[in-house]
Amino acid sequence: MQANQDSDNxxxxxxxxxxxxxxxxxxxxxxxxxxxIRDMKLEIGYLHRCFEKMAETHTWNQVIPFTxxxxxxxxxxxxxxxxxxxxxxxxxxxxxxxxRIRVIMAELSRIIDHxxxxxxxxxxxxxxxxxxxxxxxxxxxxxxxxxxxxxxxxTSYTRxxxxxxxxxxxxxxxxxxxxxxxxxxxxxxxxxxxxxxxxMDRTRGVGVISEARALEYGFTGPCxxxxxxxxxxxxxxxxxxxxxxDFKVITQTAGDTYARFLVRMAEMRESLKILKQALDDxxxxxxxxxxxxxxxxxxxxxxxxxxxxMAHFKLIMHGIKPPKGEVYSYTEAANGELGFFVxxxxxxxxxxxxxRPPCFAIYQAFPEMCIGQTVSDxxxxxxxxxxxxxxxDR
Amino acid sequence: xxxxxxxxxxxxxxGFSKEFSGEILEVRDYHGDLTVVMSPKxxxxxxxxxxxxxxxxxxxxxxxxxxxxxxxVTPERFSVIYNLYSLSRKRRVxxxxxxxxxNPEVDSVHDLYASANWFEREAWDLFGIKFLDHPHLTRxxxxxxxxxxxxxxxxxxxxxxxxxxASASLGL
Numbered sequence: 001m002q003a004n005q006d007s008d009n010x011x012x013x014x015x016x017x018x019x020x021x022x023x024x025x026x027x028x029x030x031x032x033x034x035x036x037i038r039d040m041k042l043e044i045g046y047l048h049r050c051f052e053k054m055a056e057t058h059t060w061n062q063v064i065p066f067t068x069x070x071x072x073x074x075x076x077x078x079x080x081x082x083x084x085x086x087x088x089x090x091x092x093x094x095x096x097x098x099x100r101i102r103v104i105m106a107e108l109s110r111i112i113d114h115x116x117x118x119x120x121x122x123x124x125x126x127x128x129x130x131x132x133x134x135x136x137x138x139x140x141x142x143x144x145x146x147x148x149x150x151x152x153x154x155t156s157y158t159r160x161x162x163x164x165x166x167x168x169x170x171x172x173x174x175x176x177x178x179x180x181x182x183x184x185x186x187x188x189x190x191x192x193x194x195x196x197x198x199x200m201d202r203t204r205g206v207g208v209i210s211e212a213r214a215l216e217y218g219f220t221g222p223c224x225x226x227x228x229x230x231x232x233x234x235x236x237x238x239x240x241x242x243x244x245x246d247f248k249v250i251t252q253t254a255g256d257t258y259a260r261f262l263v264r265m266a267e268m269r270e271s272l273k274i275l276k277q278a279l280d281d282x283x284x285x286x287x288x289x290x291x292x293x294x295x296x297x298x299x300x301x302x303x304x305x306x307x308x309x310m311a312h313f314k315l316i317m318h319g320i321k322p323p324k325g326e327v328y329s330y331t332e333a334a335n336g337e338l339g340f341f342v343x344x345x346x347x348x349x350x351x352x353x354x355x356r357p358p359c360f361a362i363y364q365a366f367p368e369m370c371i372g373q374t375v376s377d378x379x380x381x382x383x384x385x386x387x388x389x390x391x392x393d394r
Numbered sequence: 395x396x397x398x399x400x401x402x403x404x405x406x407x408x409g410f411s412k413e414f415s416g417e418i419l420e421v422r423d424y425h426g427d428l429t430v431v432m433s434p435k436x437x438x439x440x441x442x443x444x445x446x447x448x449x450x451x452x453x454x455x456x457x458x459x460x461x462x463x464x465x466x467v468t469p470e471r472f473s474v475i476y477n478l479y480s481l482s483r484k485r486r487v488x489x490x491x492x493x494x495x496x497n498p499e500v501d502s503v504h505d506l507y508a509s510a511n512w513f514e515r516e517a518w519d520l521f522g523i524k525f526l527d528h529p530h531l532t533r534x535x536x537x538x539x540x541x542x543x544x545x546x547x548x549x550x551x552x553x554x555x556x557x558x559x560a561s562a563s564l565g566l
Contacts, residue, residue: 045535050544052520057551088425215451215481218509229481236484327425328477328488339455339477345464356455356477364512393535 010038013375017046021124021379024389026363028378035374040367047393055353059319060086060160063353068154070355071391073116074109076145077333078391079158082353084239085329085340086160089322090294098162098287099240104175104278105148105157106331107271108141111182113334113386114222114264121261121383122193125202130189137185140178147171160320161295162288172279179275186268193261203257207369207381210255217368218361221336223385226263227255233332245274257384294320319348326352335359335386357391399423403430407487413443419469427488434474434491434500441476441489441506450478450487453507456514458521460547462495471495474523476503499524502531520545 025046119134252259292311301308336358420431455477470492502525522543
C-alpha cells in the first residue's frame with residue numbers, strides 16, 4: 001500500500017496489484033477524503049495472457065487447457081462452455097450420459113466457486129472460521145474431480161464431442177456421500193453469518209447497485225439476481241435438459257453485499273438439488289459421439305485396424321475441422337453468462353475465439369458501487385462480486 | 395449484393411428493417427444466431443432503437459474481428475460485433491459492421507450502454523479500432539508501453555513485449 005497527500009487535501013491510496021484483499025492481481029487507486037472514497041480508478045491486465053491469440057495457434061481441442069485458466073476457481077464450467085460452442089459450430093449433440101456428467105461437473109463447480117467467494121469474502125471481513133468450514137468441503141469436491149480426470153484445479157475434462165474419460169467405478173456413490181454432508185456445512189456457516197450482527201452491519205447497504213444500473217453494465221449471474229432480476233441462462237435458455245430439473249432461481253432485491261451473499265448461499269442448495277436429480281438419473285451409454293473425425297477412436301480400434309489408426313493420427317495431427325461459420329454459445333457459469341464466440345475457417349485451428357467473461361462487465365461497475373463509502377466497504381464489495389483475475393484479464 | 399431476408403428480420407425484430415432500410419447489408423440466421431450486418435454510420439441510431447423500441451436492455455459484449463486471412467474475402471478487413479440480449483423477449487441479436495483497414499473507426503456507444511466502455515477499450519487495445527468520442531480510449535489489458543495491436547492477424551503470436559517502468563499513479 002502506498003499513500004501520498006494530494007494538494008487539495010485528498011489522500012491518494014493505491015491498493016494492489018498484489019494485495020491480500022484483491023484475491024488476484026488487480027490494482028485499485030482511490031482518492032480519499034478522510035475515510036470516504038471520492039474517486040476510484042481501476043487498472044486491470046496484470047494476468048493478461050492473450051488467451052484469444054493463443055487459441056488461434058492451437059487445434060480446437062488444445063484450447064481446452066487454456067480455458068481452465070480463465071475462471072480457475074471453477075475450471076470445469078469453462079471447459080463445458082467452450083466445447084459447447086465448438087459443438088454448436090459442428091452441429092452435433094453429445095450423448096445423454098455426457099450431457100448429464102457435464103451438468104454434474106458444472107454444478108459441483110458452481111458450489112466450489114460460491115464456497116470460495118463467500119469464504120474469502122468472510123475472511124476479508126475477519127471471519128476466518130467459515131473459510132475453513134468451506135474449504136474442507138471444497139477439498140472433498142476436488143478429490144472427486146481428481147478421481148474423474150486426474151487434476152484438481154486445471155481439469156481439462158471435456159473434449160469436443162464428449163469427455164476425456166467416463167466416470168470411474170464407484171464415483172457416483174462417492175459423490176452422493178460428499179454432497180450429503182454439504183448441507184450441514186451450509187447450515188453451520190448460515191448459523192455463523194446470516195443473522196450475525198457484525199456480518200450484517202458490515203455487508204448490508206454496502207456496495208449497492210440497482211437493477212437498472214446492473215443491466216446497463218451488463219451484469220449477469222448472482223450479482224444481477226441479487227438486484228431482483230431473475231435472469232438465469234439455465235432457465236431462460238435451457239441447455240443439457242436443465243428444464244427437466246426441479247430447481248428455483250434465487251433472487252434478492254437489495255442489490256448489496258448481503259443480498260449477494262444470500263443469493264450464493266441459496267444457490268448452492270439449489271445446485272445440490274440438481275446434483276441429486278442428475279445422479280439419480282444418470283443414463284448408461286457412451287460419453288463420446290460416434291464420429292472419428294471429432295473424437296478419438298477407441299484404443300483397440302487404433303491398434304487393430306488401419307481405419308482406427310488413421311483416424312487417430314489425423315485427429316492428433318490435423319485436429320477437428322468444423323465447417324466455416326461463426327456461432328455464439330453461452331452457459332450459466334458461477335459468475336454469470338459465460339459466452340464463447342467461435343469462428344472457423346476449416347483450417348483445423350480456430351480463426352477466432354472470443355470469450356465473453358462475466359467478471360469483465362461486473363468489475364466495470366465497481367467504482368460506482370464504492371464511491372461514497374469507506375475503503376473497508378470497498379473490500380467487502382470486492383469480495384462479494386467475485387472477481388477472478390484469470391477470467392477478467394484472460 | 396445478396397438479397398436481404400426482410401421477413402426473417404421483421405419476424406424477430408419488428409420495425410427494425412423499416413426503420414433502417416438501405417442501411418442493412420445482410421441478415422443471417424446461422425444455428426439460431428441472428429446476425430445483422432449494418433453500415434457503421436448508423437450504429438448509434440440502431441442501438442438506441444433496439445434499446446428503446448425493442449427492449450434489448452443488455453449489451454452483453456462488444457468485440458472486434460480481423461478478417462484479413464479469412465476466405466471468402468469480407469467487404470472490409472475489420473469488423474466490430476455488438477452482442478445484445480433482450481430479457482423481456484428472451485431474444486438475442488448480433489449487430490455486425492465492417493470497418494476499413496486504413497481508418498477503422500466507429501462512434502462509441504458508451505453513453506447508450508455503460509457496459510460498452512471497457513469492451514470498446516479492449517477492442518482498441520487488441521485490434522486498434524478507434525471509437526470516436528470515447529471518454530477514455532486507452533489500453534486496458536496490455537501495458538502502457540505496448541506497441542501494436544496483438545489480436546491483429548499480422549501481429550506475431552510470439553510477440554512478447556516487456557514493460558520497463560510501471561506507472562506510479564493512475565492519475566485521479
